[in-house]
Amino acid sequence: MTATVTTTSAQPAPAGITFPDGFVWGAATASYQIEGAAREDGRGPSIWDTFSRTPGKVHAGHTGDVACDHYHRYAEDVALMADLGLGAYRFSVAWPRIQPDGTGPVNVRGLDFYDRLTDELLAKGINPVVTLYHWDLPQTLEDRGGWANRETAEAFAEYAQIVHRRLGDRVATWTTLNEPWCSAYLGYGSGIHAPGVQDPAKAFQAAHHLNLAHGLAARALRSAGAQNISITLNPCQVAPLDPANPADVDAARLIDGVANRIFFDPLLLGKYPSDVLEHIARITDPSFIRDGDEAIINAPLDVLGINFYTPSYVRALPGAPGALDYPGSQGIAFRPPVGPVTDMNWQIEPASLTRLLTRIHRDYPGTPLMITENGAAYPEGPGENGEVQDLRRIEYIDAHLRACHDALAEGVDLRGYFAWSLMDNFEWAEGYAKRFGIVHVDYTTQQRVLKDSAKWYREVIRRNGLE
Numbered sequence: 001m002t003a004t005v006t007t008t009s010a011q012p013a014p015a016g017i018t019f020p021d022g023f024v025w026g027a028a029t030a031s032y033q034i035e036g037a038a039r040e041d042g043r044g045p046s047i048w049d050t051f052s053r054t055p056g057k058v059h060a061g062h063t064g065d066v067a068c069d070h071y072h073r074y075a076e077d078v079a080l081m082a083d084l085g086l087g088a089y090r091f092s093v094a095w096p097r098i099q100p101d102g103t104g105p106v107n108v109r110g111l112d113f114y115d116r117l118t119d120e121l122l123a124k125g126i127n128p129v130v131t132l133y134h135w136d137l138p139q140t141l142e143d144r145g146g147w148a149n150r151e152t153a154e155a156f157a158e159y160a161q162i163v164h165r166r167l168g169d170r171v172a173t174w175t176t177l178n179e180p181w182c183s184a185y186l187g188y189g190s191g192i193h194a195p196g197v198q199d200p201a202k203a204f205q206a207a208h209h210l211n212l213a214h215g216l217a218a219r220a221l222r223s224a225g226a227q228n229i230s231i232t233l234n235p236c237q238v239a240p241l242d243p244a245n246p247a248d249v250d251a252a253r254l255i256d257g258v259a260n261r262i263f264f265d266p267l268l269l270g271k272y273p274s275d276v277l278e279h280i281a282r283i284t285d286p287s288f289i290r291d292g293d294e295a296i297i298n299a300p301l302d303v304l305g306i307n308f309y310t311p312s313y314v315r316a317l318p319g320a321p322g323a324l325d326y327p328g329s330q331g332i333a334f335r336p337p338v339g340p341v342t343d344m345n346w347q348i349e350p351a352s353l354t355r356l357l358t359r360i361h362r363d364y365p366g367t368p369l370m371i372t373e374n375g376a377a378y379p380e381g382p383g384e385n386g387e388v389q390d391l392r393r394i395e396y397i398d399a400h401l402r403a404c405h406d407a408l409a410e411g412v413d414l415r416g417y418f419a420w421s422l423m424d425n426f427e428w429a430e431g432y433a434k435r436f437g438i439v440h441v442d443y444t445t446q447q448r449v450l451k452d453s454a455k456w457y458r459e460v461i462r463r464n465g466l467e
């Protein structure tokens with residue numbers, strides 16, 4: 001899909017803006033997407049190893065076996081981060097490196113890797129922001145039911161403590177889960193992500209057990225002395241196609257419940273919304289939500305991570321099959337993207353980010369927010385002069401930073417921004433076909449080249465704002 005440039009020369013240049021003092025500037029990655037070394041130093045198999053080897057699941061049969069070889073090149077990558085002036089780096093820990101079977105014996109060599117990475121970051125003045133789970137569930141746990149099994153939540157809390165015991169003296173910020181919506185609904189609803197299950201009941205069980213896993217881990221981390229605890233969600237900024245049509249408004253509310261409030265409400269208000277509980281009960285027996293679970297999930301949060309890429313618009317359409325990754329959404333249709341899109345065919349609409357942030361601030365006040373991912377896939381690689389001219393990515397990030405600034409102006413307590421991604425990497429079911437990096441990776445030579453967006457981002461960080 002060809003993307004369109006988002007601004008035209010006919011428009012006046014936007015005004016310069018400055019972010020608050022102390023605003024965090026970072027970049028993010030995830031273990032399976034960059035590390036490689038899939039069978040090294042005692043790492044066990046994850047659901048993504050299995051899924052990517054299953055014919056037809058991942059573009060061109062790509063796997064994370066080698067990825068960006070970051071496991072061996074982490075020092076070079078940290079040097080790049082330092083060159084960009086990053087204040088923070090968000091990475092995830094691969095659970096199967098730490099506990100190859102998901103529970104039981106600890107693989108010290110796995111912990112050693114994150115120890116080395118953490119020290120390298122700190123030596124360069126970059127704050128490590130650790131995500132404990134970014135989708136690479138140990139395969140053994142999936143064999144026992146994965147996130148549809150309550151025991152996985154209990155195992156996660158144990159694993160969180162193991163990692164904290166080793167890194168807690170140097171890592172300040174602990175994020176439990178990345179985008180539980182994806183783990184639950186893409187993993188067990190539509191099955192386009194590992195483990196590739198299509199079962200709406202399991203999707204809801206997974207969503208609840210992910211919430212519970214967060215709550216159990218947050219409690220355990222807090223009692224072990226962690227002071228900055230977070231979770232990262234990817235809320236769906238959903239709006240009715242026709243706000244004057246009550247059926248469209250109802251459709252948007254249903255999607256908002258299944259995608260957003262099922263996470264936000266127990267996390268921040270200590271209760272599942274009644275309409276969401278009724279919706280789950282129409283699909284499956286909800287007794288997997290036990291008395292006391294909501295109180296566990298409602299563990300105090302110090303910061304809420306928000307990942308944002310694109311908006312959604314929905315309408316009521318009797319007879320529409322619905323979307324498997326929004327279980328029970330029959331009779332609802334998502335509008336195809338309108339206007340400029342990225343290489344993922346994701347609509348570009350920065351104002352939706354402002355709307356999302358102000359909504360979260362209004363409905364769930366009191367928790368500081370952080371953009372833990374935002375960015376765009378575009379295919380540009382090195383030209384004849386070796387430079388990567390990715391103007392569209394610059395325009396995308398520039399426009400979304402302005403949207404963040406608009407939210408700040410409306411009183412949203414936004415503390416920082418992490419670009420997704422530091423470097424091109426394994427984009428899940430899309431394999432290496434989609435490039436989100438501000439640093440280009442040649443997967444044959446493993447050479448890294450700063451794209452123009454990385455050089456531009458360095459200037460944004462230096463001036464703490466936009467021209």
Ligand code: IFM
Binds near residue numbers: 030307373420428
């Ligand atoms: O690459 C992913 C990341 O792992 C999670 N958030 C969305 C990104 C782009 O699809």
